[in-house]
Amino acid sequence: MTELPSAPDHVEPPVIESEEDYGLSAELIHGVEDALEAGRDEAALALTAELHEADLADLLESLTHDERRQLIEVLGEAFYPEVLPYIDAAVREEVIDQLGPERLARLLSALDSDDAVEVFEDLDEEFQHRILTALPQAYRHILEESLSYPEDSAGRIMQREMVVIPSAWTLGETIDYMRAAEDLPDDFYDLYIVNPKHHPIGFIPLSRALRTRRPVRLTEIMETDMKVIPLTMDQEEVAYLFHQYGLVSAPVVDEAGRLVGVITVDDVVHVIHEEAEEDIMKLAGVQEPDLYSAFLATTRARFPWLVVNLMTAIVASIVIGLFEATIERIVALAVLMPIVASMGGNAGTQTLTVAVRALAMKDLTEANTRRFVGKELLIGAANGLLFAVLAGLVTWLWFSSPAIGLVIAAAMVVNMAVAGLAGTLIPIGLERMGVDPAIASSVFVTTVTDVVGFLAFLGLAATFLL
Structure with missing residues (x-):
């Protein structure tokens, strides 16, 4: 009995168990x-x-x-x-x-x-x-x-290399063509079927093509429910389509409806990373990643946003200046002011982050926007009440003054409730005005929470402690 030749030995790839x-x-x-x-x-x-x-x-x-x-x-x-x-x-x-x-x-x-x-x-x-x-x-x-x-x-992220097949062909003709063609892409997932006008009318996943017999016509096995992307669609919208519908690839057409390219999931992974990175950078006032940029270029890029923050800080300082006499008479207010402002700022940032992400993922719609704003307002007020009790007790024990404790408690509730509102309404409003909420939201929210925090705390102190 003739022995079959043994298969060549191949080194098995290691299993990834850690980052190392x-x-x-x-x-x-x-x-x-x-x-x-x-x-x-x-x-x-x-x-x-x-x-x-x-x-x-x-x-x-x-x-x-x-x-x-x-x-x-x-x-x-x-x-x-x-x-x-x-x-x-x-x-x-x-x-x-x-x-x-x-x-x-x-x-x-x-x-x-x-x-x-x-x-x-x-x-x-x-x-x-x-x-x-x-x-x-x-x-x-x-x-x-x-x-x-x-x-x-x-149009910028699509690739021109793709497998395009006439609708009149059979699967056998398609296989023969792919074996003979020298200009096919190295990797592809779907076969795109076009009519005589070169308009895409369907696609066939490679897995289905492998399981189908040669005489079968392509139009009998093709999928017609596909997302056709125009050349000018923003890459963020493209990424949303891939995420929402679990796409592996999608055809791109020109103004006449002709198939001109294809976008694959590896391109979209890059887009998702790029857009997420861009939103994070914008929230911090950084135009683009500058880890490898030159010193002067990085300094110039960050300077304008810091100027904007300086202007907003001046606005908050003006509010404090209105209560200069009150602070001079009750020095404890100067010690406690940062607590109210920072708690409001942190609460606003939390809400803002959730809102910007919801807008980017298209989770916020006309149907649920009001409910979302109401929920964040209640969360802000509830956290305000909890921290009002804590801050009020600490202040009372610290300065031996229940009146100052009540003032900081009331200001805490007001500022954190406003932070919940500002963290939702500002990015939603900017998005409806056509402004990227990731760019300008943070500076506005911080300004609102600082001004309201100082105004509420010092205003209540001037009213009830003097």
Whole structure:
């Protein structure tokens, strides 16, 4: 009896059990740094040879400017194009300057169109022109056309590489075509079916195609319930569609309804990360992540928002100045003022965070907005009552004055209730006016809670303690 040949042995991939099982280790980073410092290029190359593109990008970000340049020289042709989209924009600018336009053009032409656009759109116009002249005509047209679409739109994040099949074909014809074609994307999830006008009329998941016999016509097994995305749709709306309907990919059409591209879930994961990061930065008054930005650039970017905060602080100070005589007569008020203001500010920030997230996720609608505002008002008032009792007792024991304890208790209830209202009404109002609530909400909420806190506390003190 003839024995069947045994299957070749393959190393089983390790199971990820902790953070140490993926990403970069401190030992690897220090090893690369030591190798570069000692001029041991082969050792540095060996340490980076098996790194994933994302990990190599993280390594480049963690190195100093000189070490980064040295490592790129060491890598040479082993610096793969897929690394570029993973690198932080500030660091990528340095890397691109070192690569030069000709080499960058070669790297971009090897990328999927959506990744190439992501890298290309951050370049200045002069450098873009130099890149375009070095690119093949067809690829140049793709980049130029992509940049003509609005920033952060579906046209910017879609990829042109996709599998498009005429509606008259059978599955057998489709399989033969895919086996023979040389320009298919490396990874794809769905087959898109188009009519003679090149309009998408349905799609077939690869899993269904694999289970269907060759003679079956595509129109018999295709899904017609699909979300078709226009070129100009904002990427945040695209991300919402993928999240809401569990999409893996979605077709993109132009104004005439013609299929021009596809957005896949890996692109959307990047968008979700980018939008979440952007909202967090805006809430803190930071325009964009600046971990790798230069000192002066970071300072200039943060300065305007700090000026706005200075203006709002002056408004709060003016309110305090109105009660200067009251504070002079009762010095304890100066000690207790920050308690009222900070508690209101913290309560307002909590409510604001919930409201901004609900607006971003489209959880707040006309039907539930009033209920949400009422709930947050009640929460603010309830917390105000609880902390009023606590703050009032502490103040009474501290200053041996039940009257001051009652004043701070009343001011606490007022300010925390107002904080609940401001934390909901301000972002909702800004959103309805077409202003991103993540940008301006925090400064307004803080101003309201500071002014109301000082006004309530000092006003009550002037009324009942003098």
